[in-house]
Amino acid sequence: MSRIVSHTIFAAAAVIVGLSGMPRDARADGETAQPVTATGTEAAATAPAESEFKLLMVEQVGCVYCRMWEHDLGPIYPKTPEGQVAPLERVDLHKPFPEGITITKGKPLFTPTFILLRDGVEIDRIEGYASEDFFWGLLGQALQDAGADLPDPNG
Numbered sequence: 001m002s003r004i005v006s007h008t009i010f011a012a013a014a015v016i017v018g019l020s021g022m023p024r025d026a027r028a029d030g031e032t033a034q035p036v037t038a039t040g041t042e043a044a045a046t047a048p049a050e051s052e053f054k055l056l057m058v059e060q061v062g063c064v065y066c067r068m069w070e071h072d073l074g075p076i077y078p079k080t081p082e083g084q085v086a087p088l089e090r091v092d093l094h095k096p097f098p099e100g101i102t103i104t105k106g107k108p109l110f111t112p113t114f115i116l117l118r119d120g121v122e123i124d125r126i127e128g129y130a131s132e133d134f135f136w137g138l139l140g141q142a143l144q145d146a147g148a149d150l151p152d153p154n155g
Contacts, residue, residue, distance in 0.1 A: 053086035053148055055139070056101065056115040060093040063111040069129045082139055085148045086116060116142050 059066040077083040091097055093111050103115065104122040114126040116139075124142040129135060143150055 051085065051087055052118055053143065053146065054117045054120075055082075055086040055088050056097075056117055057088055057090045058093050058108045058111055058113040058115065059090060060111045065129045066112045069112055069135070072132050073135065081150050082136070082143060085143060085150060086139075114139070116146065118146060 057066075057069075077088055089098070093108060093113075097103065100120045101117065102121045105125060108115070108125070108127070110127050112129050114135075115122050116124040116126075123146050126135065126138045126142070140150065
């Protein structure tokens, strides 16, 4: 019983967090228009350098947990060591994936799903977003397992 209550409270808090940051010109479906992918020449203009790794964020309109990730980590992710090693690329769950990407664990079913790619091939994934701590821990472990050169968090 208490588990159901805590999940309900968490979901309500997620909705409140998502709605509190929503601009007044939000669309009728509750979302604002955002670019979904950065591919081709647009990606070349925004990416600082070609990386061996990439983090593909699979999202969809109306995803409260995607909005939570964006609120919590979106602005800082590119500035972190993980963001430097594995730049973020966003794709919509219901649209085709960019060319040159090989998904090895099947089409994602949940959003957000973070797919870690090495040279365009899936090597690991994180399904869902619960909190910063879980996200950084799981991503750090996936990058470490893949042999990424990250600074030691303990100094």
